[in-house]
Amino acid sequence: MKVAVFSSKPYDEEHLRKASEDIGLELAFFEPQLTAQTVALTAGYDIVCCFVNDVIDNTVAAALKENGIKLVAMRCAGFNNVDLEACARHDLPVARVPEYSPNAVAEHAAALILDLNRNIHRAFSRIRENDYSLSGLMGFDLNGKTVSIVGGGRIGQTMIRIMKGFGCRVLCYDPMPSDALLETGVELVPLEQVWAESEIISLHCPLLRSTYHIINSNSLSQMKRGVMLINTSRGGLIDTPAIITALKNGKVGYLGLDVYEEEAGLFFEDYSDQVLQDDIFARLTTFKNVVITGHQAFFTHEALQAIAEVTLNNILHFEKGELDQMCLVKT
Numbered sequence: 001m002k003v004a005v006f007s008s009k010p011y012d013e014e015h016l017r018k019a020s021e022d023i024g025l026e027l028a029f030f031e032p033q034l035t036a037q038t039v040a041l042t043a044g045y046d047i048v049c050c051f052v053n054d055v056i057d058n059t060v061a062a063a064l065k066e067n068g069i070k071l072v073a074m075r076c077a078g079f080n081n082v083d084l085e086a087c088a089r090h091d092l093p094v095a096r097v098p099e100y101s102p103n104a105v106a107e108h109a110a111a112l113i114l115d116l117n118r119n120i121h122r123a124f125s126r127i128r129e130n131d132y133s134l135s136g137l138m139g140f141d142l143n144g145k146t147v148s149i150v151g152g153g154r155i156g157q158t159m160i161r162i163m164k165g166f167g168c169r170v171l172c173y174d175p176m177p178s179d180a181l182l183e184t185g186v187e188l189v190p191l192e193q194v195w196a197e198s199e200i201i202s203l204h205c206p207l208l209r210s211t212y213h214i215i216n217s218n219s220l221s222q223m224k225r226g227v228m229l230i231n232t233s234r235g236g237l238i239d240t241p242a243i244i245t246a247l248k249n250g251k252v253g254y255l256g257l258d259v260y261e262e263e264a265g266l267f268f269e270d271y272s273d274q275v276l277q278d279d280i281f282a283r284l285t286t287f288k289n290v291v292i293t294g295h296q297a298f299f300t301h302e303a304l305q306a307i308a309e310v311t312l313n314n315i316l317h318f319e320k321g322e323l324d325q326m327c328l329v330k331t
């Protein structure tokens with residue numbers, strides 16, 4: 001089978017090539033995102049392998065089908081960028097990598113918490129400027145603080161364990177708690193309690209219609225003054241203009257982001273010689289109490305290796321008609 005890999009970076013190629021040694025798949029690596037403009041590149045291939053910011057909408061799904069593509073193999077967990085109904089209409093199954101390293105993402109969320117709390121980013125800049133003063137760098141002990149996890153899936157459960165390790169009181173909101181979540185012993189609470197009682201809130205739910213802009217002016221108004229918000233999940237969970245207002249008036253005391261609603265076309269690329277065109281994102285970067293990373297929470301050796309292995313397994317099972325062995329996204 002011939003596989004067209006989109007949004008490909010050297011590290012994707014390295015891990016996919018290594019994992020595909022001796023299994024007879026023909027992989028072609030394309031740097032551009034899969035969009036209506038680039039979908040023509042898929043002609044002559046059997047499978048497309050896509051990432052978080054590729055656009056698989058109705059137009060793209062129709063063109064994929066016309067070009068003879070038989071499977072959309074996502075090499076990520078999220079699939080909010082895929083129009084599943086359109087794919088079903090065009091008889092295109094969608095596979096994904098449901099779990100690769102919950103540790104990678106949860107540890108990154110914890111890193112954002114520690115960085116923001118202890119002002120590591122500001123201390124780093126000061127030391128380089130020969131400035132060893134401590135004013136403005138004071139943090140708070142995590143021990144005893146209330147931390148809420150919104151979405152107690154694989155990553156959320158790992159985050160629960162990490163924050164318990166710091167001695168925090170950990171709450172969780174999840175409308176469909178699994179047995180594995182209950183086994184963590186976390187206190188399950190309604191969202192209103194999350195907003196009202198937390199010093200720190202970390203988002204680990206998927207982006208769905210029900211979670212779109214879950215952080216908005218209404219939920220922000222119910223939070224403690226100075227709350228720390230962490231989003232390593234999907235940008236669309238946060239209404240960015242609302243959070244900018246909350247940062248300006250002090251309602252939000254700290255913000256750690258690994259994802260941003262308009263990140264497609266911005267993240268994963270080097271635009272250091274260009275003028276930033278997104279005024280909302282530009283405003284976010286001006287706050288001293290905001291730390292942003294460019295969707296790198298998944299980016300560990302262990303995670304990339306696991307992503308490559310599961311993606312190729314999905315493809316191999318598809319080739320053999322073993323659909324029940326694949327991690328297929330259900331519509």
Ligand code: NAD
Nearest residue numbers: 078151152153154155156174176204205206232233297298
């Ligand atoms: P998961 O499917 O294991 O868990 C998601 C949990 O969210 C489930 O327990 C589900 O019941 C819960 N949920 C569903 N609707 C909810 C709602 N309305 N409110 C609260 N919780 C709700 O997923 P996971 O592997 O833990 O990943 C979570 C998210 O992390 C993914 O959807 C993805 O968007 C994001 N992610 C980000 C990166 C990154 O690099 N930044 C990497 C991987 C995953």
